[in-house]
Amino acid sequence: MSPGDEHDYRGKDQGGRADDPYSTLGGTRQTRTRLPDGDPGNPTARRPVRNSRSLVTITGIVVLLVAAIAFANRGGGSDDDASPGAKSSGAAGSGPTAATGTKPVEGKNGTIPSGFARDEQGAQSAAANYAVALGSAEMFNSDTRRTIIEATHDPAVVSKLQTSLDAAYSPAFYANVGLNEDGTTPTGLTFISRTVPVGTKVVDMDGDAATVEVWCTGLVGLAGEGATKPVTGTWFTISQKLKWVAGDWKISSSSQAEGPTPVNGDNRASTADDMAAAVDGYGGFTYAR
Template identity: 85%
Template sequence: MSPGDEHDYRSADRGGRSDDPYSTLGGTRQTRTRLPESDAGRPQARPARNSRSLVMIVGIVVLLIAALAFANRGGGSEDDASPGAKGRGGAGSAPTAATGTKPVQGKNGTIPSGFARDEQGAQSAAANYAVALGSAEMFNAETRRGIIDATHDPAVVSKLQADLDAAYSPSFYANVGLTEDGTPPPGLTFVSRTVPVGTKVVETNEDTATVEVWCTGLVGLAGEGATKPVTGTWFTITQKLKWTAGDWKISSSSQTEGPTPVNGDNRASTADDMADAVDGYGGFTYAR
């Protein structure tokens, strides 16, 4: 999931799409040679087939196979990391450096589970839990309780459930444009999504880990006449995780604003376009 890990097809010095696409494939750039005229009354000998194109194509196939084998070999030393994999000051790997380990296969309801008991697993758990805790389902009492049960240490669940039931009050719902029971007004779509941008391990040992998740988010109402239009936010969630019952669970968390980039000059979409996008585009399972 890391832009820095993909091959840059725009790079000419790495053989990307800036190379002449016709230089080797199809033979459209090859020089055409005129053969000598045959003697009168004698059949012209059939010219030998030029194998240059075939050799080039075979060479390209071999290079592709080698590149795929290299890309799929998984992690590696820091010296093998992709450009940009070094952190500030050149020490350690950047949060966007992928490890090559496949995503988790388990699910606890709709939330990924079964994370590895290491730094990578802790970061994956923190990212996926941030998505679940920032979803629109948190504004419904029943689904919210299921999310808390799936993501948190059982030792803190009971008190947290009570605190959240009190926090998601009619006045809170009104502030985000919802009705008193947490549902959107007729004809409108409520949007609440959290999208992790990167993760960073602050501290870790065998049984606990502290992970920061830098996120961007969407929240608001989409549809004609919405008084609380969908807006973007940037924030960082700090999760303290504990290894319990064979998985990472949140024991406590906090949130701070930013880092926030400068706003671009993109034109805001219409309310209908935003509603269609929310209904049409699904989310992801995040893993390192």
């Protein structure tokens, strides 16, 4: 993926955290989860914080999890920005670790949720779900990629974007992530590409357009014996310009930037077989809010 831009986070009336560019999303403040108080006489009621035994610097391929987002920067439309949100001023700030907002959407466009609310919450939900879809392994197949782009983007930019992506997903591109030149996975291996939204922020809304940033973590690589491109984790922020089109939010353009990235923990890397089993056994989420 190529780095992008547009780094500001939430607007002034978004839960009272506008003066902090990263708020509780891994920047100058850190999200803290309050654990239940244990027995005061029991010193083991809470686990002590462990220092990392090692900090591993990962070099190699630039993250390819959201390839569509990176290439979307070549095309893309304009923004008029979207309607004032219906969310209360304390909705996001009062419980950063709890789910907030109204009942999830019920509609779907194929496998992708649709019918988001025409407010700040709906824009954030759309952006998070679109990030998941655009960062999936299905993007590496030409047929499913076209379906995803049509479901997530403004029809005015779809044709140009499809052409750009068809050219971008070249034999050389596939080889760079360890796939066969036609995009298929080598025999005996499992290809993994997942994006997981950690948080969202509305940067701007005005009329029928919105700019939403989605802080994400993700996985990409091959699992299995002999894999030359092992599964690695990454952190990045996607900025999506959304437009209200035909009763739903759609992407008109987008960009991506690295981080914010937390310090690596001291977890030992799992075996390739364990990673492959995890991907086969744990399904991804289709709704985020």
